[in-house]
Amino acid sequence: MHSMPVTTPLFLSTSDARPMYQQIVDQITAKVMAADWLPGHALPSIRELAASSRVSVITVKRAYEDLERAGVIETRHGKGSVVAERTELPRALLEEELGRHLAALLACAARLGLAHTELHRLLDQAAARDAQSRPPINPSEGPLP
C-alpha cells in the first residue's frame, strides 16, 4: 500500500456544533461556490476522504448523498462522484441559500407577530446602514459565473 496522492483533508472540528456530515456538505458546497472545484472535477473516493479527514466512511457517504440530493455533485455507479455539470452551479447554490435565509427570516417574524409592512421597513433601514458601511459595489460584478 504505497501512499496514494493524499487528498488535502477538509477542515472538520469536533468543537463545531453541526454534525460532521453537515460540516462536510457545507465545506464541499463552499468549495464549489468558490470555484475551487470546477464542474466535472472528480471528488475523492468516500474511503479516501474519510481516511484523510479522519472521519468514518458512513459520515462521508451520508454527506455525499446529501450533496447529490442538493444537486451539487453527481455520482456515476462504480466511477465515484464529480461536481455537477449544471451551468451557473455556483450562482444557483447562492440563490438557494438566499431562499433558505428568507424562509428563516419569515419564520422569525411570525414568531414576533410582525406584519409584512413592518418587515419591509426594517429591511430598508438595514439596507441603508449597510450601504454606508460598505463601498458601493457595482451590482453586475456578483459571483463569477
Next chain:
Amino acid sequence: MTAAFTLSGIAKRYPHFTLQDVSLQLPEGQIMGLVGVNGAGKTTLLRLLTGLVRADAGAVEVLGQCMPEGQVAAKREIGFASEDMRLYRGQSLHWHMELIRRIYPGWDAAYAAELVRRFDLRPQQIVAGFSHGQRVKALLLLCLARRPRLLLLDEPTTGLDPVARLEVLEALADVLRDERRSVLFSSHNTQDIEQLADSISFLHQGRLLASADKEAFLDRWRRVVCQGAGMNGVAAWPEIASARANGSLFELKVRHWEADLPARLNAAGLAVQRVDPMALEDIFVTTVRAGEPA
C-alpha cells in the same frame, strides 16, 4: 458482504457478571465502536472474539474461523491490543518488533518505520522507560505494522494526552483505506467513536442495548426544549427517553425523532423552542439512565 465477525446468541456466565444473548455482526471494511461503562462486558466480548474464552452458549465466528477452535488461524489476521496487555519491561521496542516480524509474514517494515516516526517512539529504548502513552502507541504499532484484517482494540485512547490521541486516531484512519480491513474498538471516550465509527454498539450490564449504523443512530436522537403549562403525560410517550422540567421550560430527549413530533407536542400544549442533535455521550448517558433498549 462477508462479515469480519459474527456473534450469534452468545452467553457467558461468571460468578458476578453474565453476558447474555449477544448477537452482533461487523461487516468487512467497517469500524464498529463498542460503547459501555466499565464492567459492561466489553473485555469479555473481545476475549470471546480472540478465542481466549469459550462462550457458554451461542456461536462465535471470526474471519471465517469458528472460535475458539480456529483461534490460531484467526489470530494470524487479528491485531488485538488491550488495556491490560504489557510488553516485556526488560526489552527494547526493537526487540518486540523483531519478535512480531518473525511471527507474522505480513509485517511491513516500511510502515513500521513510518509509524515509529509518527508516534515519536525510540525503538532502542527499553520498554520499562516508556510512559503510559508510549506503551499504548507501541502496542498499537506492533498490531498495525502487520496489517491485520481485523483490529480489536480495547480502549486504545484511554489515558492518552490529546496529541497522542490524535496520532492514534490518524493511525486508525489509515486502516480505512483498505476496504478489506475492519476495526472494533471499545472505548468510553465517546468522542473517538463518534468521529471514527461506522456503526455503534451499546453494551450495558452484559446486554446489547443497541447496535446500528452511526449516522442513522445519531439522527434518531434529538434534544427538544419547549415551553408550556405542564408536562401532562408527554414524558410517558415511548419515543421520549428522558424529560426534565424547570418552571415552564421542559427539556425532552427524544429517542425516535419524527418530523411530526413538534406538531404533536404543540397539540399537547408544549411550544417547541429549539431542537438540537445530541452528542453520542449524551445519548449514551441517557440510554443507560433510561435502562430500556435505545
Next chain:
Amino acid sequence: MSLNVPIIRLLVAKDWQLFQKQLAAHVLGGILALCLLGHGKPWSFYFGALLLLVVMVSAACFSISTALLVERKEQTLAFVMSLPVSPFDYMVAKLAGNLLTFAVPFGVMVLGTVGVILFTPLPDGLFVYSLLLFGYILLAYSVSLAVAMSVQSEGWNTFAMIGSMVLINPVIMGLGQIEAISSTVREDAIVWSGPALLILSSEILLSLSAIAITAWVHGRKPVFH
C-alpha cells in the same frame, strides 16, 4: 490439536533471551564454584560444593519464576495470548523452555560432579549418593514446575519452590540414615544397593509423572482463561 512448531520455537527463543541475564549470572556463579573446587583446600572444596548447589537451585527457581510467574504478574501473558498461539502450543513452549533452561545447567553439573567423583581420588561410593541427591533436585524442580503451570497464586508457587528445595537437607540426612546406602559411601566402588535403586527410580518416575500430568491437564484446555 496440531502443534505449530515454528511459533513454539520462537516462544522458546523469546524465553531464552529473557533468561539470558540471569543465566549469565548463574554461569558466573558456577565458574566461581568450580574455581573454588579446583583450589584444592578443604574449606574451598566445601564452599565450592555449597555454591554449586545454591547456583543449581536458584537457576531452577529463577527459570520457573521468570518464564511463568513474572509473565503472569507483569501481564505480558496477555501479549503472548494475542499471538497466533493455542493454549497447547503455549504450554508446550513453556515446558520445553523451562526444561531447557533447567536441563542444560543440571546436566553440566551432574556430568561435572560424576566426572570429579570418578576421576579424582574421591571415593567412588559417592557416585550413588550424589545421583540420589540429583534425583531429588530433579523431583523438586518438576513439582515446582507443575505447581507453577497450574496454580495462579504466587504464594503457593513460592512455597512449592522454596519448600521442595529446602527439604534437601533432611533428604541428605535421611539418605545418611539408610544403612545400605551410608555403608557404601566410603568404599571406592560403585555399589547399587536395593534401597538406593528404589529411591532413584521413584524420584525419576515421580518427576516424569508430575510433568506428564501437567502437560496432559493443560493440553486439554481449549482456551487460555
Next chain:
Amino acid sequence: MATLERLHYMDHLRALAMLAGVLFHAALAYSPIMQPFFPTADRHNSALVDALVWLPHLVRMPLFFAVAGFFAAAMIARRGMGGLLRQRLLRVALPFLIAWPLLHLALSEATIWAALHIAQPSPMLLMVREWLAQPDPPQLPPGTGHLWFLYYLLLFSVLHWVTRTLDFGRRAERVLAWPPARTLALAPLLLVPALASVSAPHPAPEGLLPQFWAVAFYGAFFAGGALLQGQPDWLERARPLLPWLFGASVLCYALFLWRLDGAAWQFAGWTLAALEACISVWLTVACLMAGRAWLDRPNPTLRYLSASAYWTYLLHLPVLFLIQYLLLDVDLHWGLKFLAASGLTLVLCLLSYQLLVRATPLRRFVG
C-alpha cells in the same frame, strides 16, 4: 584460527608464540632448574638455558591469549556472539575433546616405554620406573594433556559472553582511555596477587578444574586483547614507549633471574610475582607493537607457519618427548641435542600438517 580479514601481524604473532612454545618445551630438557621435574630432563644441561628459557615462558602464553581476545572481539563485532560461540565449538571444543585422550595416551605410553628402556633415565623417569615396579601403580592425576590453553580459551569465551550479557565491559573501556604510560604502569599490579599465589616460574594449570590464578592471569590478557580490538589506536598512542618497555623488561628479567636463583618452585614472593607481572605485561605489549610495526606485511612463509601453528602445537609434545627420550642415551652437547630435537619435531609436525591437514576437511577444524 579465526578466518577474519587478514590482520597479518596478529596472525604472525600467534604463530611465533606457538613456535616459541615448541622451542621452550625442547629447551626445558636442558634446564638445571627443571632437572628433578621434567620427564625428558637430560644429563647434559647448562645454566645458560635457564638464563634464556624463562623469558619466552613469561611472554608466549600471555601474548597468545591477548591475540585470542583480540580475534574473539573482532569475531563478535562481525558475526555476533552466536557466531563466536559456534566458531569456538567447531575449532576449539571439538579438537580439544578429540586431541585430549589421544595426547594423554601418547604421553603416558611414551613415558612408560622410556622409563623401562632408557639406559640413563631422567630423575622423573627413574621415579616412574619405581612406581611401575609396585603391585598397582598409582595413576597419574588426570590433566588436560597439556591442552590447558584450549580449556582456558573455552572458559574465557564463556566469561566473554557473561561479561557482555551482564554489561561489565563499560568501566574497563575507560581504562584504555588513560594515557598509555599510566595503564602500563598499573596493569602489572592487577596480576601480582595471582602470580604470588603460585610458584615462580608459574606452572601449567593442567587441572580439570579451573585455577583462580590462571583465570585471573591469562584472563587479564584475554580481556586486554578484547578491549584493544575496540580501540585499535591505543597501540599507536603507546608507540613511543616501545624502547622503554624493552629496556625495563630486560632489567626486570635480570632481577628475576637473580632473585630466582635457588628460590625456584617455592611460593613466589611478592617481589618475584611483581617482576614476573611486569615482564609479562610490558613484553607482551612490546611484542604487539613490534609485530604491528614490522610484521604487518603479507609474508608467505609466516602465512604458512600461522596456518600450521595450531596443528603443530597440538602434535608437538609427544613427538618431542619421544625424540628427547631417545636422545637421553646419546652423548652429545646439549646445544646440538636441543637443535636436533626441536628441528626434527618441527619438520615432522609441518610434514604431517602438509599431508594430513592442508588439503583435507580437517583444515576447517585445525587448519
